[in-house]
Amino acid sequence: DSMLKWQRTSFHFQPQKNWMNDPDAPLYYKGWYHLFYQYNPDSAVWGNITWGHAVSRDLIHWLYLPVAMVPDHWYDANGVWTGSATFVSTDKLLVLYTGSTTNSVQVQNLAFPADLSDPLLIDWVKSESNPVLVPPPGIGLKDFRDPTTAWLVQSDMSWRVAIGSKNDSDDHAGIVLVYRTKDFLSYELLPGVMHQVNGTGMWECVDFFPVSTTADVGLDTSTPAGDGVKHVVKVSLDDDKHDYYAIGTYDAVKDTWRPDDEEMDVGIGLRVDYGKYYASKSFYDEKKQRRVLWGWVGETDSELTDLRKGWASVQTIPRMVLFDYKTGSNLLQWPVEEVESLRLTSKNFHAIKLPPGSLVPLNLTSATQLDILAEFDVEDSSLVEAMEADVGYNCSTSGGAAGRGVLGPFGLIVLADENLSELTSVYFYIAKGVDGGLSTFFCQDGLR
Ligand code: FRU
Numbered sequence: 001d002s003m004l005k006w007q008r009t010s011f012h013f014q015p016q017k018n019w020m021n022d023p024d025a026p027l028y029y030k031g032w033y034h035l036f037y038q039y040n041p042d043s044a045v046w047g048n049i050t051w052g053h054a055v056s057r058d059l060i061h062w063l064y065l066p067v068a069m070v071p072d073h074w075y076d077a078n079g080v081w082t083g084s085a086t087f088v089s090t091d092k093l094l095v096l097y098t099g100s101t102t103n104s105v106q107v108q109n110l111a112f113p114a115d116l117s118d119p120l121l122i123d124w125v126k127s128e129s130n131p132v133l134v135p136p137p138g139i140g141l142k143d144f145r146d147p148t149t150a151w152l153v154q155s156d157m158s159w160r161v162a163i164g165s166k167n168d169s170d171d172h173a174g175i176v177l178v179y180r181t182k183d184f185l186s187y188e189l190l191p192g193v194m195h196q197v198n199g200t201g202m203w204e205c206v207d208f209f210p211v212s213t214t215a216d217v218g219l220d221t222s223t224p225a226g227d228g229v230k231h232v233v234k235v236s237l238d239d240d241k242h243d244y245y246a247i248g249t250y251d252a253v254k255d256t257w258r259p260d261d262e263e264m265d266v267g268i269g270l271r272v273d274y275g276k277y278y279a280s281k282s283f284y285d286e287k288k289q290r291r292v293l294w295g296w297v298g299e300t301d302s303e304l305t306d307l308r309k310g311w312a313s314v315q316t317i318p319r320m321v322l323f324d325y326k327t328g329s330n331l332l333q334w335p336v337e338e339v340e341s342l343r344l345t346s347k348n349f350h351a352i353k354l355p356p357g358s359l360v361p362l363n364l365t366s367a368t369q370l371d372i373l374a375e376f377d378v379e380d381s382s383l384v385e386a387m388e389a390d391v392g393y394n395c396s397t398s399g400g401a402a403g404r405g406v407l408g409p410f411g412l413i414v415l416a417d418e419n420l421s422e423l424t425s426v427y428f429y430i431a432k433g434v435d436g437g438l439s440t441f442f443c444q445d446g447l448r
Helices: 002-006 302-307 337-342 379-387
Strands: 018-029 033-040 048-055 061-067 080-089 092-100 106-113 123-126 151-153 157-165 173-181 187-189 195-197 201-214 229-237 242-251 256-259 277-286 288-298 320-324 331-335 410-414 426-432 440-444
Touching: 002 061, 018 048, 018 092, 018 288, 033 061, 033 080, 033 288, 061 123, 080 106, 080 277, 151 277, 173 201, 173 229, 201 242, 201 277, 201 320, 229 277, 242 277, 302 331, 379 426, 379 440
Parallel strands: 018 080
Antiparallel strands: 018 033, 033 048, 048 061, 080 092, 092 106, 106 123, 151 157, 157 173, 157 201, 173 187, 173 195, 201 229, 229 242, 242 256, 277 288, 288 320, 320 331, 410 426, 426 440
16 A cells, blocks of 8 residues: 555656546646646546636646635536636636536536735635536537636627537437637527537546647637638547547638548547547647646556545646648647756667567666657658558557557557556557558557
């Protein structure tokens, strides 16, 4: 037990003890980054959900603050669930969050910082008008949660807020509902849905944000669609507990969004991350003009182990997100540059050859935490061979790191024991995609 207690991370954010899940309302205000998170103050398993709160100057070193909101009204008695922050103007901030009511109905609630002159935003006040939104006709009482950051639409100078749901009468479709509001107190549900993908089930933690297709900068959530701007829809699939996204075009007048590639639609195409990762949420970081993405990394151990160790889950190192304008089809993610401040020593290895089937030990002094930067060059002849091989690779279904192919897996074995009977592989795989071109997959395998 003492061993388990000791194995906490010092890189990734985690509360001092107990359970954490989704990141909530990430934001930057008066020199401080704020992170709220789904938090059970009483136990290392999910329940009694409050909003934990922490602040940082650099997104890496965090200070714990008192819990920001607890279940203390009928409209959130069963939990202060996930939500997002919106700057209505530079000095006016609000959050919308889901409350699970005394009857476990999911409603949306509004809250404000009690004192905007406090850069730490310690005290929060819930609106007297709560709940501001209840499930609309046709939507399940427990299928209506996780409001997004709102965005301002210029044509009518009104805000939009998206909320994920599902439509079981229409082939178990995941859907995004959009509401229009001017004051965040009264809302109008826009007709139809902004987007729907059949068979994908409940969409949790919808994130909706613009990306620049011409420059390496992040965009504020209210940046209108137009030349050089595309919009990303990201959802967390309740059915398979993974985050998916697609890049597409948003039409604020018709209130619709279409993916660039219908075959790679939300929930059936690209994943945000191929490891243990869920409920991600991004925000626009005004300080460094970048979009920063958080994601919840849950445990793969049993609840019993979590209870014994007294904590569960970490958040990812925040990542900068950019549109990959080289491929035009996906997002690029990179840990925020501030992470480099955690590097105490470094060791470099160069020109290591990786012939098929080889295993090359890297001679490191012992360390419990590593930040690994690796670059691989692939020989042209191998690329030709991969082109000639069979189509089809998939991180989740191709048997993990043990499944050998022409150009993969190659990468790193981390957290291995001496006999390599237990190991975790983080690896790449290059294979021919359905379109006939080569695709690179980035996977991890925790099977052993
Ligand atoms: C996602 C989620 C959200 C919900 C919250 C409750 O992990 O289920 O949909 O708001 O967690 O903690």
